């Protein structure tokens with residue numbers, strides 16, 4: 001006979017939980033028999049004591065089994081998805097999903113909303129007038145099967161890994177997010193349950209990421225690649241730099257506009273490079289070798305799939321994107337070389353300008369965010385525009401300006417230490 005207290009104390013004292021204990025506790029939690037305070041205590045014991053590979057795999061499996069597992073194996077095209085652990089200016093899914101669909105794969109992507117300083121893909125797409133994040137599983141299948149669309153980015157239904165949904169909400173408010181087994185099982189339970197055949201993980205490392213150190217990111221990537229592979233999902237991870245924001249915008253409609261530039265064959269080099277690197281990994285995992293995604297960007301096929309993908313979810317791809325009511329441009333206070341542009345400062349300021357939310361369910365401002373006019377390595381002169389802040393709430397401008405005090409460092413050219421965008425790759 002199991003009890004919540006016996007499972008909590010077993011882990012508190014450094015024990016390894018049995019399969020039966022894990023299955024019971026997650027099932028009883030989903031049914032409401034294990035109370036939130038008991039699950040929070042167990043999460044804290046896991047943060048402090050860790051979980052073995054076997055425990056993490058079983059925990060992931062039990063979270064998948066708390067709901068429904070989707071299955072797209074009958075589709076005529078291979079399915080492949082990408083998941084990013086979250087960064088600042090990380091709009092890559094927007095050009096990537098239609099690009100990979102244009103190359104012949106089906107992309108079923110269940111995405112999330114932003115919380116804190118990292119943005120969420122659904123918040124970005126919701127800046128497009130009419131676009132709907134909530135679609136039925138049947139409609140999702142229809143879109144994936146349609147070769148002129150082939151990509152869906154939508155919210156996970158309530159029946160997809162419900163144990164994770166409840167547990168993540170508790171972890172968020174009990175200081176128990178930072179645990180590699182809990183993060184890995186949380187992300188992978190949703191990705192495995194969404195029914196993708198292959199998965200590419202973009203594990204962000206640096207100031208603007210969840211994980212600041214390369215060794216931590218590698219550990220998380222390894223845990224997730226193992227979980228995916230063991231569950232029959234071909235999984236690979238790239239470790240990518242997040243010390244400086246991706247691209248030149250952070251904020252919802254600003255990032256959609258920048259993604260459109262990429263789909264039109266332009267856009268910032270870092271966004272294009274990472275989009276193509278992830279597309280190549282996705283196509284390889286999907287078994288579509290020998291296709292160069294750069295061709296589909298250059299000849300407009302990715303843009304055609306974007307337009308079809310947006311329309312399929314009620315959006316108007318030709319509608320004007322919302323813009324904020326107030327802008328303020330911050331100018332360089334000295335001449336020299338931009339040595340650092342801080343992803344965390346930019347992310348926090350973007351959030352405070354109204355692009356992000358402090359609590360689940362809060363509304364976000366579609367037009368709020370920051371345009372970055374410089375990148376590390378750029379030569380600038382005093383008085384030149386560095387950042388433009390966008391918001392509907394002008395009282396947020398002094399708060400954001402204060403957060404951005406040290407965001408852009410100006411120094412000598414030899415002080416620029418740019419690192420490669422891709423810092424490592426983890427495979428099974």
Ligand code: URA
Nearest residue numbers: 168182183184186187
């Ligand atoms: N994203 C998730 O879905 N779960 C975590 O635990 C952390 C990030």
